[in-house]
Amino acid sequence: MATNQPKQGSENDDCSFLPLVHDVIKCMDKDSQDVHQELVKFKTRIQEAREQIGAMPGIDKSLSEQQHELETLREQVHTKNQLLQKYKSLCMFEVPKAS
Amino acid sequence: MAVRLSLASTWRAARPSKEMLPHTMTDPPPNRELIEMLALSRSQKLPQGGEDTQILELLVQRDREFQELMRVAQEQGKVHQEMQVLEKEVEKRDCDIQQLQKQLKEAEHILATAVYQAKEKLKSIDKARKGSISSEEIIKYAHRISASNAVCAPLNWVPGDPRRPYPTDLEMRSGMLGHMSNLPTNGVNGHLPGDALAAGRLPDVLTPQYPWQSSDVSVGMLPPHHGNDFGLEPPGHNKENEDDVEAMSTDSSSSSSDSD
Numbered sequence: 571m572a573t574n575q576p577k578q579g580s581e582n583d584d585c586s587f588l589p590l591v592h593d594v595i596k597c598m599d600k601d602s603q604d605v606h607q608e609l610v611k612f613k614t615r616i617q618e619a620r621e622q623i624g625a626m627p628g629i630d631k632s633l634s635e636q637q638h639e640l641e642t643l644r645e646q647v648h649t650k651n652q653l654l655q656k657y658k659s660l661c662m663f664e665v666p667k668a669s
Numbered sequence: 670m671a672v673r674l675s676l677a678s679t680w681r682a683a684r685p686s687k688e689m690l691p692h693t694m695t696d697p698p699p700n701r702e703l704i705e706m707l708a709l710s711r712s713q714k715l716p717q718g719g720e721d722t723q724i725l726e727l728l729v730q731r732d733r734e735f736q737e738l739m740r741v742a743q744e745q746g747k748v749h750q751e752m753q754v755l756e757k758e759v760e761k762r763d764c765d766i767q768q769l770q771k772q773l774k775e776a777e778h779i780l781a782t783a784v785y786q787a788k789e790k791l792k793s794i795d796k797a798r799k800g801s802i803s804s805e806e807i808i809k810y811a812h813r814i815s816a817s818n819a820v821c822a823p824l825n826w827v828p829g830d831p832r833r834p835y836p837t838d839l840e841m842r843s844g845m846l847g848h849m850s851n852l853p854t855n856g857v858n859g860h861l862p863g864d865a866l867a868a869g870r871l872p873d874v875l876t877p878q879y880p881w882q883s884s885d886v887s888v889g890m891l892p893p894h895h896g897n898d899f900g901l902e903p904p905g906h907n908k909e910n911e912d913d914v915e916a917m918s919t920d921s922s923s924s925s926s927d928s929d
Contacts, residue, residue: 585689586735586736587735588728588729588732589733591728623742625748626742626743626745626752626754627749628742628743628744628745628746628749628750629745629746630863631856632747633741633744633748636745636748636749636752637748639752640748640751640752640755643756643759644753644755646755646759646926647755647758647759647762650759650762650763650766651762653766653770654762654765657741658769
Protein backbone atom coordinates (compact mmCIF):
# COMPACT_ATOMS: atom_id res chain seq x y z
CA MET A 571 0.00 0.00 0.00
CA ALA A 572 2.86 2.34 0.79
CA THR A 573 4.50 1.76 -2.62
CA ASN A 574 1.28 2.18 -4.58
CA GLN A 575 0.33 5.37 -2.87
CA PRO A 576 3.52 7.26 -2.10
CA LYS A 577 1.76 10.61 -2.05
CA GLN A 578 -0.48 9.44 0.72
CA GLY A 579 2.48 8.31 2.83
CA SER A 580 2.44 11.39 4.98
CA GLU A 581 -1.31 11.18 5.34
CA ASN A 582 -1.07 7.53 6.37
CA ASP A 583 1.44 8.43 9.00
CA ASP A 584 -0.97 11.00 10.38
CA CYS A 585 -3.92 8.62 10.34
CA SER A 586 -2.24 5.38 11.36
CA PHE A 587 -2.07 4.33 15.02
CA LEU A 588 0.26 1.40 14.43
CA PRO A 589 3.48 3.34 15.05
CA LEU A 590 2.12 4.51 18.38
CA VAL A 591 1.09 0.96 19.32
CA HIS A 592 4.53 -0.23 18.31
CA ASP A 593 6.17 2.40 20.52
CA VAL A 594 4.08 1.32 23.47
CA ILE A 595 4.90 -2.35 22.97
CA LYS A 596 8.60 -1.49 22.64
CA CYS A 597 8.50 0.43 25.90
CA MET A 598 6.84 -2.52 27.57
CA ASP A 599 9.51 -4.80 26.20
CA LYS A 600 12.20 -2.61 27.70
CA ASP A 601 10.26 -2.25 30.93
CA SER A 602 10.99 1.45 30.80
CA GLN A 603 9.22 4.14 32.73
CA ASP A 604 7.96 5.73 29.47
CA VAL A 605 5.15 3.24 29.04
CA HIS A 606 2.70 5.53 30.75
CA GLN A 607 3.83 8.47 28.66
CA GLU A 608 3.45 6.47 25.47
CA LEU A 609 -0.02 5.39 26.48
CA VAL A 610 -0.97 8.97 27.24
CA LYS A 611 0.41 9.97 23.86
CA PHE A 612 -1.64 7.22 22.25
CA LYS A 613 -4.79 8.34 24.00
CA THR A 614 -4.15 11.96 23.06
CA ARG A 615 -3.71 10.97 19.44
CA ILE A 616 -7.01 9.13 19.46
CA GLN A 617 -8.73 12.11 21.03
CA GLU A 618 -7.25 14.46 18.42
CA ALA A 619 -8.42 12.14 15.69
CA ARG A 620 -11.93 12.20 17.15
CA GLU A 621 -11.93 16.00 17.23
CA GLN A 622 -10.59 16.13 13.72
CA ILE A 623 -13.31 13.79 12.50
CA GLY A 624 -15.98 15.88 14.26
CA ALA A 625 -14.80 19.02 12.46
CA MET A 626 -14.57 17.48 8.99
CA PRO A 627 -17.25 18.84 6.67
CA GLY A 628 -19.38 16.76 4.37
CA ILE A 629 -19.19 13.45 6.22
CA ASP A 630 -22.78 13.57 7.46
CA LYS A 631 -23.80 11.47 4.51
CA SER A 632 -22.32 8.47 2.79
CA LEU A 633 -20.26 8.91 -0.34
CA SER A 634 -23.04 7.62 -2.59
CA GLU A 635 -25.60 10.00 -1.13
CA GLN A 636 -23.18 12.87 -1.51
CA GLN A 637 -22.48 11.99 -5.12
CA HIS A 638 -26.21 11.83 -5.77
CA GLU A 639 -26.71 15.28 -4.25
CA LEU A 640 -23.81 16.63 -6.27
CA GLU A 641 -25.35 15.35 -9.49
CA THR A 642 -28.71 16.85 -8.53
CA LEU A 643 -27.11 20.24 -7.89
CA ARG A 644 -25.27 20.12 -11.20
CA GLU A 645 -28.50 19.34 -13.02
CA GLN A 646 -30.25 22.21 -11.25
CA VAL A 647 -27.55 24.67 -12.23
CA HIS A 648 -27.59 23.44 -15.82
CA THR A 649 -31.41 23.62 -16.08
CA LYS A 650 -31.58 27.10 -14.56
CA ASN A 651 -28.82 28.35 -16.85
CA GLN A 652 -30.75 27.07 -19.83
CA LEU A 653 -33.99 28.69 -18.64
CA LEU A 654 -32.33 32.03 -18.06
CA GLN A 655 -30.67 31.89 -21.45
CA LYS A 656 -33.98 31.06 -23.08
CA TYR A 657 -35.98 33.82 -21.39
CA LYS A 658 -33.35 36.49 -21.89
CA SER A 659 -33.05 35.80 -25.59
CA LEU A 660 -36.77 35.22 -26.17
CA CYS A 661 -38.61 38.00 -28.00
CA MET A 662 -42.06 37.84 -26.48
CA PHE A 663 -43.56 40.73 -28.36
CA GLU A 664 -43.84 40.91 -32.12
CA VAL A 665 -42.95 44.40 -33.16
CA PRO A 666 -45.29 45.39 -36.02
CA LYS A 667 -43.50 46.45 -39.14
CA ALA A 668 -44.18 50.00 -40.23
CA SER A 669 -46.26 49.83 -43.40
CA MET B 670 -12.31 -13.17 7.02
CA ALA B 671 -12.99 -12.37 3.36
CA VAL B 672 -16.74 -12.61 3.92
CA ARG B 673 -16.43 -10.44 6.96
CA LEU B 674 -14.41 -7.90 4.94
CA SER B 675 -16.97 -7.87 2.10
CA LEU B 676 -19.86 -7.47 4.55
CA ALA B 677 -18.01 -4.72 6.34
CA SER B 678 -17.34 -2.84 3.10
CA THR B 679 -20.99 -3.11 2.07
CA TRP B 680 -22.14 -1.88 5.43
CA ARG B 681 -19.54 0.91 5.38
CA ALA B 682 -20.67 2.15 1.96
CA ALA B 683 -24.19 2.66 3.25
CA ARG B 684 -23.24 4.39 6.46
CA PRO B 685 -22.04 7.94 6.85
CA SER B 686 -18.34 8.36 7.36
CA LYS B 687 -18.99 10.25 10.58
CA GLU B 688 -20.34 7.08 12.13
CA MET B 689 -17.76 4.71 10.68
CA LEU B 690 -14.59 6.56 11.68
CA PRO B 691 -15.08 6.41 15.47
CA HIS B 692 -16.20 2.80 15.08
CA THR B 693 -12.92 1.75 13.48
CA MET B 694 -10.95 3.58 16.13
CA THR B 695 -12.63 1.88 19.08
CA ASP B 696 -13.23 -1.67 17.87
CA PRO B 697 -11.39 -3.41 19.40
CA PRO B 698 -10.70 -0.81 22.10
CA PRO B 699 -6.91 -0.18 22.25
CA ASN B 700 -6.62 -0.34 26.03
CA ARG B 701 -3.69 -1.09 28.25
CA GLU B 702 -4.60 -4.74 28.82
CA LEU B 703 -4.54 -5.54 25.12
CA ILE B 704 -1.15 -3.95 24.63
CA GLU B 705 0.24 -5.64 27.72
CA MET B 706 -0.90 -8.98 26.39
CA LEU B 707 0.75 -8.29 23.07
CA ALA B 708 3.95 -7.21 24.78
CA LEU B 709 3.91 -10.25 27.03
CA SER B 710 3.38 -12.60 24.15
CA ARG B 711 6.28 -11.03 22.31
CA SER B 712 8.60 -11.19 25.27
CA GLN B 713 7.67 -14.77 26.11
CA LYS B 714 7.83 -15.84 22.50
CA LEU B 715 5.33 -18.53 23.27
CA PRO B 716 2.57 -19.54 20.93
CA GLN B 717 -0.68 -18.46 22.50
CA GLY B 718 -2.96 -20.43 20.21
CA GLY B 719 -2.77 -17.70 17.58
CA GLU B 720 -4.83 -15.35 19.72
CA ASP B 721 -2.21 -12.60 19.77
CA THR B 722 -1.74 -13.08 16.04
CA GLN B 723 -5.43 -12.63 15.49
CA ILE B 724 -5.45 -9.56 17.66
CA LEU B 725 -2.53 -8.11 15.74
CA GLU B 726 -4.18 -8.88 12.45
CA LEU B 727 -7.39 -7.30 13.67
CA LEU B 728 -5.45 -4.25 14.79
CA VAL B 729 -3.72 -3.91 11.44
CA GLN B 730 -7.01 -4.39 9.63
CA ARG B 731 -8.70 -1.73 11.72
CA ASP B 732 -5.84 0.63 11.08
CA ARG B 733 -6.13 -0.01 7.37
CA GLU B 734 -9.88 0.60 7.43
CA PHE B 735 -9.40 3.76 9.41
CA GLN B 736 -6.90 5.06 6.90
CA GLU B 737 -9.25 4.21 4.06
CA LEU B 738 -12.14 5.97 5.74
CA MET B 739 -10.00 9.03 6.39
CA ARG B 740 -9.14 9.11 2.71
CA VAL B 741 -12.82 8.86 1.81
CA ALA B 742 -13.63 11.58 4.34
CA GLN B 743 -11.10 13.88 2.72
CA GLU B 744 -12.64 13.21 -0.69
CA GLN B 745 -16.05 13.93 0.76
CA GLY B 746 -14.70 17.20 2.09
CA LYS B 747 -13.65 18.23 -1.41
CA VAL B 748 -17.02 17.16 -2.80
CA HIS B 749 -18.71 19.15 -0.04
CA GLN B 750 -16.78 22.26 -1.09
CA GLU B 751 -17.87 21.75 -4.68
CA MET B 752 -21.45 21.31 -3.52
CA GLN B 753 -21.27 24.59 -1.62
CA VAL B 754 -20.06 26.36 -4.76
CA LEU B 755 -22.92 24.81 -6.75
CA GLU B 756 -25.45 25.81 -4.09
CA LYS B 757 -24.25 29.40 -4.36
CA GLU B 758 -24.65 29.20 -8.14
CA VAL B 759 -28.18 27.87 -7.69
CA GLU B 760 -29.01 30.71 -5.31
CA LYS B 761 -27.68 33.23 -7.78
CA ARG B 762 -29.75 31.73 -10.60
CA ASP B 763 -32.81 31.76 -8.37
CA CYS B 764 -32.28 35.48 -7.73
CA ASP B 765 -31.95 36.10 -11.46
CA ILE B 766 -35.13 34.16 -12.15
CA GLN B 767 -37.01 36.08 -9.47
CA GLN B 768 -35.76 39.36 -10.93
CA LEU B 769 -36.95 38.32 -14.39
CA GLN B 770 -40.27 37.30 -12.91
CA LYS B 771 -40.73 40.72 -11.30
CA GLN B 772 -39.89 42.49 -14.55
CA LEU B 773 -42.28 40.28 -16.46
CA LYS B 774 -45.05 40.95 -13.97
CA GLU B 775 -44.45 44.68 -14.21
CA ALA B 776 -44.45 44.59 -18.01
CA GLU B 777 -47.63 42.54 -18.00
CA HIS B 778 -49.30 45.09 -15.72
CA ILE B 779 -48.22 48.01 -17.89
CA LEU B 780 -49.36 46.28 -21.05
CA ALA B 781 -52.70 45.32 -19.54
CA THR B 782 -53.30 48.93 -18.53
CA ALA B 783 -52.32 50.21 -21.97
CA VAL B 784 -54.54 47.67 -23.74
CA TYR B 785 -57.48 48.53 -21.50
CA GLN B 786 -57.06 52.26 -22.13
CA ALA B 787 -56.71 51.67 -25.85
CA LYS B 788 -59.93 49.63 -25.88
CA GLU B 789 -61.75 52.35 -23.99
CA LYS B 790 -60.53 54.93 -26.47
CA LEU B 791 -61.64 52.80 -29.39
CA LYS B 792 -65.07 52.50 -27.80
CA SER B 793 -65.22 56.26 -27.42
CA ILE B 794 -64.19 56.72 -31.04
CA ASP B 795 -66.91 54.33 -32.24
CA LYS B 796 -69.47 56.02 -30.04
CA ALA B 797 -68.47 59.45 -31.36
CA ARG B 798 -68.65 58.26 -34.95
CA LYS B 799 -72.16 56.89 -34.46
CA GLY B 800 -73.45 60.10 -32.91
CA SER B 801 -71.54 62.54 -35.06
CA ILE B 802 -72.91 66.06 -35.48
CA SER B 803 -71.64 68.56 -37.96
CA SER B 804 -69.71 71.44 -36.52
CA GLU B 805 -71.90 73.89 -38.44
CA GLU B 806 -74.97 72.77 -36.50
CA ILE B 807 -73.17 73.08 -33.19
CA ILE B 808 -71.99 76.58 -34.05
CA LYS B 809 -75.47 77.60 -35.11
CA TYR B 810 -76.94 76.22 -31.89
CA ALA B 811 -74.33 78.03 -29.83
CA HIS B 812 -75.08 81.21 -31.72
CA ARG B 813 -78.78 80.83 -31.04
CA ILE B 814 -78.16 80.34 -27.33
CA SER B 815 -75.94 83.35 -27.06
CA ALA B 816 -78.22 85.47 -29.26
CA SER B 817 -80.92 85.40 -26.60
CA ASN B 818 -78.64 87.17 -24.10
CA ALA B 819 -78.76 84.11 -21.85
CA VAL B 820 -74.99 83.83 -21.33
CA CYS B 821 -74.03 87.47 -21.04
CA ALA B 822 -75.81 90.79 -20.56
CA PRO B 823 -76.11 93.10 -23.56
CA LEU B 824 -73.58 95.87 -23.86
CA ASN B 825 -76.16 98.56 -23.18
CA TRP B 826 -77.57 96.85 -20.11
CA VAL B 827 -77.55 99.00 -16.97
CA PRO B 828 -78.90 98.35 -13.49
CA GLY B 829 -82.61 98.98 -13.60
CA ASP B 830 -82.99 97.49 -17.03
CA PRO B 831 -85.94 95.13 -16.88
CA ARG B 832 -84.28 92.68 -19.26
CA ARG B 833 -83.18 89.39 -17.72
CA PRO B 834 -81.32 86.34 -19.00
CA TYR B 835 -84.33 84.20 -18.13
CA PRO B 836 -87.98 84.51 -19.14
CA THR B 837 -89.64 87.02 -16.87
CA ASP B 838 -93.15 86.91 -15.55
CA LEU B 839 -94.36 89.24 -18.24
CA GLU B 840 -92.80 87.20 -21.00
CA MET B 841 -94.34 84.00 -19.69
CA ARG B 842 -97.78 85.62 -19.59
CA SER B 843 -97.32 86.89 -23.10
CA GLY B 844 -96.26 83.54 -24.42
CA MET B 845 -98.25 80.43 -25.42
CA LEU B 846 -98.68 79.18 -21.88
CA GLY B 847 -100.00 82.52 -20.80
CA HIS B 848 -102.46 82.53 -23.71
CA MET B 849 -103.64 79.02 -22.86
CA SER B 850 -104.25 79.86 -19.23
CA ASN B 851 -106.15 83.05 -20.08
CA LEU B 852 -109.30 81.46 -21.47
CA PRO B 853 -112.13 83.71 -22.70
CA THR B 854 -113.90 84.17 -19.32
CA ASN B 855 -112.26 87.41 -18.52
CA GLY B 856 -110.89 90.31 -20.46
CA VAL B 857 -112.01 93.27 -22.55
CA ASN B 858 -114.44 92.64 -25.41
CA GLY B 859 -113.95 88.92 -25.07
CA HIS B 860 -110.28 89.31 -25.69
CA LEU B 861 -107.58 88.31 -23.25
CA PRO B 862 -104.60 90.41 -22.46
CA GLY B 863 -102.65 87.83 -24.26
CA ASP B 864 -104.91 88.21 -27.23
CA ALA B 865 -104.33 91.90 -27.13
CA LEU B 866 -100.64 91.25 -27.43
CA ALA B 867 -101.26 88.70 -30.09
CA ALA B 868 -103.30 91.26 -31.98
CA GLY B 869 -100.57 93.77 -31.44
CA ARG B 870 -102.78 96.02 -29.26
CA LEU B 871 -100.90 95.65 -25.98
CA PRO B 872 -99.67 98.93 -24.58
CA ASP B 873 -96.09 99.64 -25.31
CA VAL B 874 -95.32 99.79 -21.60
CA LEU B 875 -96.18 96.16 -21.21
CA THR B 876 -94.63 95.13 -24.48
CA PRO B 877 -91.34 93.50 -23.77
CA GLN B 878 -88.52 94.70 -25.97
CA TYR B 879 -86.78 91.43 -26.65
CA PRO B 880 -85.39 90.04 -29.87
CA TRP B 881 -87.79 87.17 -29.91
CA GLN B 882 -90.88 89.44 -29.48
CA SER B 883 -91.10 89.87 -33.22
CA SER B 884 -93.95 90.03 -35.74
CA ASP B 885 -93.75 86.24 -35.98
CA VAL B 886 -94.91 85.94 -32.40
CA SER B 887 -97.57 88.64 -32.87
CA VAL B 888 -99.36 86.58 -35.49
CA GLY B 889 -99.48 83.63 -33.11
CA MET B 890 -96.83 81.66 -34.80
CA LEU B 891 -95.87 78.51 -32.96
CA PRO B 892 -92.44 78.40 -31.41
CA PRO B 893 -90.09 77.08 -33.99
CA HIS B 894 -89.55 73.37 -33.76
CA HIS B 895 -86.29 72.33 -32.35
CA GLY B 896 -85.43 70.20 -35.30
CA ASN B 897 -85.94 73.01 -37.78
CA ASP B 898 -84.06 75.58 -35.83
CA PHE B 899 -80.74 75.05 -37.40
CA GLY B 900 -81.99 75.76 -40.86
CA LEU B 901 -83.75 79.02 -39.99
CA GLU B 902 -82.63 82.33 -38.75
CA PRO B 903 -83.63 82.87 -35.12
CA PRO B 904 -86.67 85.20 -34.71
CA GLY B 905 -85.70 88.74 -34.08
CA HIS B 906 -82.29 88.04 -35.40
CA ASN B 907 -80.89 91.21 -36.79
CA LYS B 908 -77.61 92.86 -37.24
CA GLU B 909 -77.78 94.52 -33.85
CA ASN B 910 -78.19 91.18 -32.19
CA GLU B 911 -75.34 89.81 -34.22
CA ASP B 912 -73.09 92.50 -32.88
CA ASP B 913 -74.38 91.83 -29.41
CA VAL B 914 -73.66 88.14 -29.85
CA GLU B 915 -70.13 88.83 -30.98
CA ALA B 916 -69.60 91.23 -28.13
CA MET B 917 -71.20 88.91 -25.61
CA SER B 918 -68.98 86.05 -26.51
CA THR B 919 -66.00 87.99 -25.28
CA ASP B 920 -67.69 90.11 -22.68
CA SER B 921 -66.95 89.41 -19.06
CA SER B 922 -69.41 91.77 -17.40
CA SER B 923 -71.11 90.86 -14.18
CA SER B 924 -74.34 88.94 -14.21
CA SER B 925 -77.65 90.67 -13.94
CA SER B 926 -79.47 90.99 -10.68
CA ASP B 927 -83.16 90.70 -9.94
CA SER B 928 -84.99 93.96 -9.94
CA ASP B 929 -87.60 92.69 -7.55
